[in-house]
Structure formats: structure tokens, C-alpha cells
Amino acid sequence: DIQMTQSPSSLSASIGDRVTITCRASQGISNYLAWFQQKPGKAPKSLIYAASSLQSGVPSKFSGSGSGTDFTLTISSLQPEDFATYYCQQYNSYPFTFGQGTRLEIK
Amino acid sequence: EVQLVESGGGLVQPGGSLRLSCAASGFTFDDYAMHWVRQAPGKGLEWVSGISWNSGRIGYADSVKGRFTISRDNPKNSLYLQMSSLRPEDTALYYCAKGFEYSTSFADYWGQGTLVTVSS
Numbered sequence: 001d002i003q004m005t006q007s008p009s010s011l012s013a014s015i016g017d018r019v020t021i022t023c024r025a026s027q028g029i030s031n032y033l034a035w036f037q038q039k040p041g042k043a044p045k046s047l048i049y050a051a052s053s054l055q056s057g058v059p060s061k062f063s064g065s066g067s068g069t070d071f072t073l074t075i076s077s078l079q080p081e082d083f084a085t086y087y088c089q090q091y092n093s094y095p096f097t098f099g100q101g102t103r104l105e106i107k
Numbered sequence: 108e109v110q111l112v113e114s115g116g117g118l119v120q121p122g123g124s125l126r127l128s129c130a131a132s133g134f135t136f137d138d139y140a141m142h143w144v145r146q147a148p149g150k151g152l153e154w155v156s157g158i159s160w161n162s163g164r165i166g167y168a169d170s171v172k173g174r175f176t177i178s179r180d181n182p183k184n185s186l187y188l189q190m191s192s193l194r195p196e197d198t199a200l201y202y203c204a205k206g207f208e209y210s211t212s213f214a215d216y217w218g219q220g221t222l223v224t225v226s227s
Binding site: 001034036038043044045046049055085087089091093094095096097098099100101 | 142144151152153154157166167168169202207211212213214215216217218219220
């Protein structure tokens with residue numbers, strides 16, 4: 001199975017900051033990588049697919065990059081609604097696997 | 108508007124069985140893959156199982172393989188997860204999720220989940 005490792009596990013940032021979360025796959029997954037945002041008590045929300053394609057309705061402050069084994073999610077100009085937990089997921093092959101999550105907190 | 112409504116969760120004893128259902132609306136159900144994803148209390152997301160539009164391709168997490176069975180009924184716009192030999196570590200909120208396309212793909216819409224508690 002493909003293991004997904006996110007870093008950092010938690011991150012403190014201020015309003016207006018730009019942050020980057022990384023996700024590493026244990027083997028190459030081409031660009032079959034998705035990012036999700038989850039707020040407490042809510043279902044996850046799809047942000048990015050195919051490593052860098054923005055899901056419909058998601059603001060352009062979210063961007064993704066990478067291919068193969070190394071990927072990043074960047075969030076620019078942080079606003080209060082962006083503080084949440086973020087997950088990467090590979091969908092290159094079954095079983096699909098998620099990273100452990102990155103909790104983004106207000107500094 | 109895509110809507111996914113899970114049902115069938117509850118309290119079950121270890122070794123017991125439970126069948127989850129997901130009623131889908133707002134999209135052409137038989138055009139898309141579907142998934143089950145779970146989240147144990149206070150923990151991260153775990154993909155459980157996925158099924159292609161025509162049930163031709165099915166996958167399971169290692170942790171549930173041989174115990175859980177995913178299925179779908181396209182005329183009824185419904186997704187199911189038959190769970191057996193349940194263990195305390197299966198306790199979680201189970202989400203039904205729509206695939207982005209017809210075969211293997213990530214989930215682009217999620218339901219609100221149904222809670223499964225495995226305890227004596």
C-alpha cells in the first residue's frame with residue numbers, strides 16, 4: 001500500500017500569512033493527489049485534485065503543486081475561515097490512502 | 108445540488124454486523140464511482156472502500172478487507188456497506204462520498220456521516 005506522509009502535523013500562523021503544507025507518497029503516484037479541508041464537526045471539503053487543479057468554487061488562494069512523490073498545498077493570505085485541518089489523499093491505486101492531516105491554527 | 112444521506116449506524120457488539128446505506132440525489136448516480144470513508148473520534152480520515160459506476164472495480168482498505176462488502180443499487184440511487192465481524196477499532200463516523208468520475212477517483216462530495224459504535 002502507498003503511505004502518505006504530511007508535514008507538519010500542526011502549524012500556527014497569523015491572519016494574512018502564506019503557508020505551505022507538504023505531502024510525500026511512499027512511491028510514485030503521478031499526479032493522482034487530492035487535498036481536502038475539514039472543519040470541526042463538518043464533513044471534509046474537496047479543494048484540489050490532480051495535484052494542482054482547483055475544485056469548482058474553491059478560491060484561488062488555494063494552490064497545489066507536485067508530481068511523483070512530493071506535493072505541496074499553499075494557502076495565501078490566511079483568513080479566519082481557513083483555519084482547519086487539511087488532508088492529502090492519493091487515488092493512484094487502491095487502497096486509496098490519506099495523509100495523517102495538518103492542523104492549521106491561529107497564532 | 109448533490110445530496111448524500113447516510114443511515115444505518117448505531118451501537119453494535121464486537122463480532123456483530125451492521126449495514127450502512129447512503130441515499131444519493133442531485134446527480135446521475137450511475138455515472139459516478141462512490142466511496143466510504145471513516146473517521147474515528149478525534150482521529151484522521153481513513154478511506155474504507157470504493158466502487159466504480161458499474162460495480163466492476165471495487166477496492167478495500169486492508170483493515171476491513173474480508174469483513175466489509177461495498178455494493179450499489181443504481182436504479183435505487185443507493186450505496187451500501189455491509190460490515191461484519193465488527194471490532195472496537197471500527198468505531199467511527201462513516202461518510203458516504205461521491206467520486207469525481209466513473210471509475211477510480213477521489214471524492215468530491217461528502218455526506219454528513221453516520222456513527223458506528225462497536226462496544227459491549
